[in-house]
Amino acid sequence: MSENDLFAKLIDIGHKVLDVEACLANLDVFIEAIKSTRIGNIVEIVEIVDNRGTPELKVISNTPAGFKES
Structure with missing residues (x-):
C-alpha cells in the first residue's frame, strides 16, 4: 500500500485535504514508520513539535514474544 492508495481512501470517505503535498508526505512518513x-x-500517532509537525508512531504495547508450547 502506498501513500497514494491511502490518500485515495481519505478522499473516498470525504476527508477534505487542504495541502495535498503535505498530506502525501505525512502518509509516506507513516508508511515508513509502520514498517x-x-x-x-x-x-499511537503522535506529532513531533518541530518546524514540519512530522507525525511519528509511539509503541504503547509490544507483541508478546510468543506462546509457550504445551
Whole structure:
C-alpha cells in the first residue's frame, strides 16, 4: 500500500485535504514508520513539535514474544 492508495481512501470517505503535498508526505512518513512495527503492537500517532509537525508512531504495547508450547 502506498501513500497514494491511502490518500485515495481519505478522499473516498470525504476527508477534505487542504495541502495535498503535505498530506502525501505525512502518509509516506507513516508508511515508513509502520514498517518498523510488528503485527500485534499497539501504537499511537503522535506529532513531533518541530518546524514540519512530522507525525511519528509511539509503541504503547509490544507483541508478546510468543506462546509457550504445551
